[in-house]
Amino acid sequence: MKAEILTIGDEILIGQITNTNSVWIAQQLNMAGIRVSHMASVADDEKAIAEAFDSAAKRADLVLITGGLGPTKDDITKLTFSNYFNAALEINKDVLEDVTRFFTQRGKEITEINRKQALIPNGCVVIRNANGTAPGMWMQKDKTIFISMPGVPYEMKAMVTDFILPKLEREYTLDHIYHKTVLTTGIGESVLAELIEKWEDNLASKNIKLAYLPQPGMVRLRLSSYGNNQEALKQNIEEEIKNLIPLIEKYFYGFENYGEENNNLEQEVSRLLRERNKTVALAESCTGGYISSLFTAIPGASDVFKGAVVPYTNEAKHTLLEVDKNVFATTGAVSKECVEQLAENVLKKFNSDYAIAVSGIAGPSGGSAEKPVGLVWIAVADKNGITAQRFQFGDNRQRNIIMSAAGALNMLRKLILTEAF
Amino acid sequence: MKAEILTIGDEILIGQITNTNSVWIAQQLNMAGIRVSHMASVADDEKAIAEAFDSAAKRADLVLITGGLGPTKDDITKLTFSNYFNAALEINKDVLEDVTRFFTQRGKEITEINRKQALIPNGCVVIRNANGTAPGMWMQKDKTIFISMPGVPYEMKAMVTDFILPKLEREYTLDHIYHKTVLTTGIGESVLAELIEKWEDNLASKNIKLAYLPQPGMVRLRLSSYGNNQEALKQNIEEEIKNLIPLIEKYFYGFENYGEENNNLEQEVSRLLRERNKTVALAESCTGGYISSLFTAIPGASDVFKGAVVPYTNEAKHTLLEVDKNVFATTGAVSKECVEQLAENVLKKFNSDYAIAVSGIAGPSGGSAEKPVGLVWIAVADKNGITAQRFQFGDNRQRNIIMSAAGALNMLRKLILTEAF
Numbered sequence: 042m043k044a045e046i047l048t049i050g051d052e053i054l055i056g057q058i059t060n061t062n063s064v065w066i067a068q069q070l071n072m073a074g075i076r077v078s079h080m081a082s083v084a085d086d087e088k089a090i091a092e093a094f095d096s097a098a099k100r101a102d103l104v105l106i107t108g109g110l111g112p113t114k115d116d117i118t119k120l121t122f123s124n125y126f127n128a129a130l131e132i133n134k135d136v137l138e139d140v141t142r143f144f145t146q147r148g149k150e151i152t153e154i155n156r157k158q159a160l161i162p163n164g165c166v167v168i169r170n171a172n173g174t175a176p177g178m179w180m181q182k183d184k185t186i187f188i189s190m191p192g193v194p195y196e197m198k199a200m201v202t203d204f205i206l207p208k209l210e211r212e213y214t215l216d217h218i219y220h221k222t223v224l225t226t227g228i229g230e231s232v233l234a235e236l237i238e239k240w241e242d243n244l245a246s247k248n249i250k251l252a253y254l255p256q257p258g259m260v261r262l263r264l265s266s267y268g269n270n271q272e273a274l275k276q277n278i279e280e281e282i283k284n285l286i287p288l289i290e291k292y293f294y295g296f297e298n299y300g301e302e303n304n305n306l307e308q309e310v311s312r313l314l315r316e317r318n319k320t321v322a323l324a325e326s327c328t329g330g331y332i333s334s335l336f337t338a339i340p341g342a343s344d345v346f347k348g349a350v351v352p353y354t355n356e357a358k359h360t361l362l363e364v365d366k367n368v369f370a371t372t373g374a375v376s377k378e379c380v381e382q383l384a385e386n387v388l389k390k391f392n393s394d395y396a397i398a399v400s401g402i403a404g405p406s407g408g409s410a411e412k413p414v415g416l417v418w419i420a421v422a423d424k425n426g427i428t429a430q431r432f433q434f435g436d437n438r439q440r441n442i443i444m445s446a447a448g449a450l451n452m453l454r455k456l457i458l459t460e461a462f
Numbered sequence: 463m464k465a466e467i468l469t470i471g472d473e474i475l476i477g478q479i480t481n482t483n484s485v486w487i488a489q490q491l492n493m494a495g496i497r498v499s500h501m502a503s504v505a506d507d508e509k510a511i512a513e514a515f516d517s518a519a520k521r522a523d524l525v526l527i528t529g530g531l532g533p534t535k536d537d538i539t540k541l542t543f544s545n546y547f548n549a550a551l552e553i554n555k556d557v558l559e560d561v562t563r564f565f566t567q568r569g570k571e572i573t574e575i576n577r578k579q580a581l582i583p584n585g586c587v588v589i590r591n592a593n594g595t596a597p598g599m600w601m602q603k604d605k606t607i608f609i610s611m612p613g614v615p616y617e618m619k620a621m622v623t624d625f626i627l628p629k630l631e632r633e634y635t636l637d638h639i640y641h642k643t644v645l646t647t648g649i650g651e652s653v654l655a656e657l658i659e660k661w662e663d664n665l666a667s668k669n670i671k672l673a674y675l676p677q678p679g680m681v682r683l684r685l686s687s688y689g690n691n692q693e694a695l696k697q698n699i700e701e702e703i704k705n706l707i708p709l710i711e712k713y714f715y716g717f718e719n720y721g722e723e724n725n726n727l728e729q730e731v732s733r734l735l736r737e738r739n740k741t742v743a744l745a746e747s748c749t750g751g752y753i754s755s756l757f758t759a760i761p762g763a764s765d766v767f768k769g770a771v772v773p774y775t776n777e778a779k780h781t782l783l784e785v786d787k788n789v790f791a792t793t794g795a796v797s798k799e800c801v802e803q804l805a806e807n808v809l810k811k812f813n814s815d816y817a818i819a820v821s822g823i824a825g826p827s828g829g830s831a832e833k834p835v836g837l838v839w840i841a842v843a844d845k846n847g848i849t850a851q852r853f854q855f856g857d858n859r860q861r862n863i864i865m866s867a868a869g870a871l872n873m874l875r876k877l878i879l880t881e882a883f
Contacts, residue, residue, distance in 0.1 A: 050673075051673055052673055053485075053501065054488060054498045054499065055484045055488055055489070055492050055498065055686070056486065056490075056498075056682075057643070057675065057682075059480060059485045060481055060484070061682060063476075063477075063478045064477045064481075066477070067474075067475060067477030068476070068477035070511070071476050071477060077475045077476065077865075078504075078505060079472065079475075079502065079503065079510075080475065080503045081500065081503075082484075082500070082502075083500055089500070096874070097518065112655065113649065113652075113654050113674045115673045145803070149653075152652060152655060153745075154655055174652070192677065195861065197491050208583070209804075217490065220476065222478070230533070230534065231576055232573075234533065234575055236536075244599070249744075250472070251536055252471075252472055252473055252549055253532060254473055254478065254479065255532075255614065261478075263472075263478065264473070265476070282873070289517065321771075322778075325751070329754055329755055329757070329758025329759070329763065330746075330751030330753070330755040330757075330758060331751070331755040331758070331759075332751070333750055333751025333772045334749075334750055334751040334755045335748070337749075337752070337774065337865070338723065338752075338859075340825070340826050340859055342828070343774055343828075346750075346774055347774055347775050348771070348773050348774040348775060349771070349779075350770070351744075351769045352769050353758065353764055353769040354768050354769060354812075356767055360811060361769070361771070361811060361812075363780070367688070378869075389829045390778075390779075390782060391775075391778055391781075391782075392781075402617075404761070406762065407764075415828065438759075438761055441756075441760065442759070
């Protein structure tokens with residue numbers, strides 16, 4: 042089954058919002074064995090939507106559409122559905138009940154605008170909305186299934202998970218896909234490519250596709266294979282991964298679970314801490330709470346994460362984490378001495394097994410000839426001692442924060458692994 | 463000039479990465495007066511790319527393409543360019559110099575893989591890459607301009623800003639677009655729509671398009687108008703905004719500067735603090751550093767942000783911020799008493815003008831009948847006192863963190879505005 046994802050909304054085309062719905066839908070379809078071959082975004086405009094429907098119908102078996110279903114006047118997907126499929130709008134009793142209940146439960150009166158949400162094009166399978174007021178619609182034209190969903194992420198997600206995928210799995214025989222992603226850090230894309238060139242040349246004959254996915258601080262290598270035997274695909278890829286790992290041993294740090302977003306260093310570090318029953322605390326100056334927010338985004342974070350201090354001023358570094366005032370006068374806050382004291386003291390204050398401390402100049406201002414923007418000192422500590430390292434990143438504030446986090450997490454990962462388990 | 467954005471790469475279609483390049487490009491084109499009417503993503507597959515070129519050529523004057531230009535074998539955009547435009551690949555001397563210099567400066571040998579990056583389809587205008595090794599390519603076919611750029615965001619961004627937009631502005635007469643977005647908080651989309659219904663009905667006659675953009679904690683209202691007189695567009699929209707504001711006074715908190723990402727509550731709060739020469743410090747339990755990372759993502763954060771403590775355990779709440787141990791035994795850490803003590807003590811510790819404290823159950827686990835997942839207490843404080851408020855959000859961890867941050871920032875915003883300035 043070949044699928045396409047269509048997003049409707051001017052807000053995407055003028056760059057006002059990032060299209061995260063398509064990412065999530067693509068992941069879910071992939072895991073269910075449905076290949077996504079095209080994604081598009083068009084305006085809240087009937088002609089543009091109808092043209093996109095026509096193009097998609099030529100190529101795909103399944104078209105998943107999000108957006109343009111809100112109760113307000115700028116949303117015209119339902120009207121387009123009605124015209125395109127030549128299906129009159131009629132009040133659907135179930136949906137009207139859902140919408141009424143939605144407002145009653147919240148102690149609110151149903152408005153005329155909301156009542157119209159119960160209008161459904163004749164012949165659609167209705168997808169009820171457990172989390173909002175706009176229902177989804179499932180319509181088949183010739184061989185192509187068109188499914189329209191609201192753009193609000195959690196409303197759309199519930200429809201995909203609870204209704205659409207189960208129905209597809211019941212009614213169709215789906216293909217199989219196997220992806221596995223190898224994570225590396227501390228090596229650039231082109232050097233990595235040379236290191237594994239011979240291995241890579243061999244992949245085509247095994248029906249495996251390789252992709253390099255570079256990002257600040259890491260390169261991910263994704264192996265993919267498509268076919269009708271899930272077990273054979275898996276064995277095929279796992280065998281090639283066994284051949285790959287020895288070639289990149291120094292840089293390899295783990296695998297990415299497909300379909301989990303942000304499956305990065307913080308998850309690997311959290312996993313290592315959890316299996317050792319250890320904890321970490323942070324002193325984040327230039328990263329400003331970013332590393333802390335990475336750890337705490339993971340459910341169950343409190344098992345391994347004791348907390349953080351973001352001492353954004355020298356005064357706070359001294360008052361909260363007892364950095365010696367002489368440090369500011371001599372080596373300055375962006376220095377080996379400062380991060381070592383921060384790491385040592387945050388370890389004590391939080392009574393944690395490990396600590397990370399980061400201090401640097403994220404930019405765009407605050408640099409000097411001696412200490413340019415992008416200079417970052419990072420220390421990691423445990424009861425046996427402290428290690429500090431100097432990094433020089435670039436001019437971009439956001440990138441410097443991300444690179445500092447990757448550097449810090451990788452230092453902690455290495456420290457954890459040096460110790461007996 | 464009508465533009466389309468085409469993203470090439472399997473990683474988008476399998477949902478491995480989020481397409482942020484398209485958002486940024488759309489913003490830049492909009493600000494330059496170029497309307498984006500379509501976005502698409504296709505696989506690293508020559509046939510799919512060529513078909514997307516054909517479709518785009520029928521609709522658009524300009525096609526901006528990202529991705530598939532890396533040095534590794536999975537990247538096939540350049541080969542497709544060469545075949546599609548029937549233009550042989552030839553070594554470009556300037557690009558070869560750029561690539562060689564790129565490696566020499568970093569003390570590295572140029573590899574054979576990298577040398578091939580200097581191959582350019584005959585007849586292309588070359589866009590040199592100041593930040594990497596893959597050059598961009600500008601090619602015209604009939605009336606459509608095709609521009610291919612690397613997918614690495616900062617390499618692509620420099621090409622758009624330094625070469626592509628200046629060249630387009632020199633060589634073409636561009637249209638004008640004016641967008642302005644009104645920010646509201648504390649009101650839902652459909653109630654807002656009823657409140658402004660009459661005003662909205664009037665917009666079509668003024669050639670203004672309105673969009674509702676709901677997100678956790680806020681609804682943004684975007685007004686857009688297209689035409690050939692920038693000043694007239696602006697006046698037209700500003701006049702309608704003057705009519706709108708009195709209707710939504712209780713919920714309105716500011717405007718969004720078009721083209722700035724994340725132009726949200728944290729930027730408004732930072733702006734208010736900056737113009738009053740005031741500072742803030744945070745005690746973040748369930749938000750885990752997220753609010754801190756929002757403040758510190760803004761350049762110049764240190765003027766208004768003194769720091770944060772993330773006391774993720776009761777022990778840390780007591781040791782670092784002196785929460786009375788009786789609180790944990792009686793009302794618990796998710797309580798009015800706890801956030802009031804956190805706010806009061808973080809204000810003192812950081813010697814800041816304002817403080818925020820947040821404690822809640824982000825989920826998915828940790829809830830009880832009495833204190834379900836999604837329960838969050840937030841306090842804001844200044845030298846005159848403390849205000850605490852109870853919020854009940856839903857089941858989703860990520861959403862609860864975002865909603866807590868929005869609630870906390872809005873409480874602080876209101877507190878700042880109650881005081882004389």
